Amino acid sequence: MTHSFLPSQPIYTQIMDVFIERICRGELKPGDKLPSVREAALEVGVNPNTILRSYMEMERRGIVETRRGQGTFVTLNIEMLEYLRKELAENQISILIDKLNQLGYTPQDISNMILSSMQPKEDA
């Protein structure tokens, strides 16, 4: 019953998440070319198949498009990207809220804390 502590999520998922974050943050814009499978594999230090799998999964979800012989590109479908960005944000938010619930905070507490976190008063 040994925990691993180190990331238990499959590596290809982790890699995908990194690309999705880059896309949502705008580091990779619609139409931009992702690094080639081999290139990314070297950079990240994993097997090219692992990279390929994350590209395929992103293609399945409509996030990227693969063009034979040319490479993999961020989709030009802006709505898709908007949706993705919103989904990412909402996931993060609901994870946070769950955690705070587990810590025993009420919804009221939570919104107070969050709101006060966003308007940092400059006391000093």
Add this chain to the structure above:
Amino acid sequence: MTHSFLPSQPIYTQIMDVFIERICRGELKPGDKLPSVREAALEVGVNPNTILRSYMEMERRGIVETRRGQGTFVTLNIEMLEYLRKELAENQISILIDKLNQLGYTPQDISNMILSSMQPKEDA
């Protein structure tokens, strides 16, 4: 030959974080005994020294008290625990807000999204 890839915090820190979460969630209450160093080491699959280090760090922070020959116990200092819980919550919140900022959301967007994430729970 598996690369770990994602930001790998030291194991002893991760272990500490797990215990802190358990304490903040109330799974471990003030005065409760933590598993012995050796026991936890077996359970988690790491070296006893690694567990010891996380216990010592928690002791240094006043989260647990350790009594030679008896064990390690959650502090009875309730204020400390309250502080810890709040700190944990605020950290999580500020991490979230950073991420959402990076995704290009304005403070206004963020509070809207968060508030609407919490209302469904009241209806259901």
Add this chain to the structure above:
Amino acid sequence: MTHSFLPSQPIYTQIMDVFIERICRGELKPGDKLPSVREAALEVGVNPNTILRSYMEMERRGIVETRRGQGTFVTLNIEMLEYLRKELAENQISILIDKLNQLGYTPQDISNMILSSMQPKEDA
């Protein structure tokens, strides 16, 4: 088979104390580099981990600063060093006073003895 017999403080603490004394006496000045962990380990004849531990404890107390890949340096924070020097002196003094109390000397005796111990130096 030699018993150590007298109160044996942990080695890493003793090592720390030696460094602190050197710093307080000005042998190691603000910004000076401490010997590398491995070097000090050889010199002193202990395991590098033991040296590391004393360095880490000094860092925790703000006495030294450690820069990855570069080394460990005496803090530039002069106030800290002043504080340290004073603390060291006061500790030594209170230890002495305790001992003299145990020997049955009254505060009056003690100050007389100390004052007369210091005057000869002025004459000589």
Add this chain to the structure above:
Amino acid sequence: MTHSFLPSQPIYTQIMDVFIERICRGELKPGDKLPSVREAALEVGVNPNTILRSYMEMERRGIVETRRGQGTFVTLNIEMLEYLRKELAENQISILIDKLNQLGYTPQDISNMILSSMQPKEDA
């Protein structure tokens, strides 16, 4: 050039010092019997010869008297004990003053610090 860190003074001297302190503190009074050599050796975990040597050294200095077949006793010579007590105290004091000098304190600083250490103001 390995430091030892652990007490470098000969064991028999350390043992003697412990007895002298006990005598000066009045735990062992004039005429009291010291433990037998064998007894003390067991208690302390050293060779009986080591104990014997410390007893002999104390006898040489007139601190104890050994009576064949009866044991070793604290001297009845009160002046001797007074002298011993004073010597012990003055040694400790001069050691302290040396240390404080090395830390860069002036005689003036030293007497101020010591005097203020002895009249602990109860602020709280």
Add this chain to the structure above:
DNA sequence: GTGGTCTAGACCACA
């Protein structure tokens, strides 16, 4: 090179 983490296993002090 530097510091830092981790393991394996010994040995100690306290109770």
Add this chain to the structure above:
DNA sequence: GTGGTCTAGACCACG
């Protein structure tokens, strides 16, 4: 039994 110190040696991250 408990926590705590120490060693030997591997391996990592940073520069």
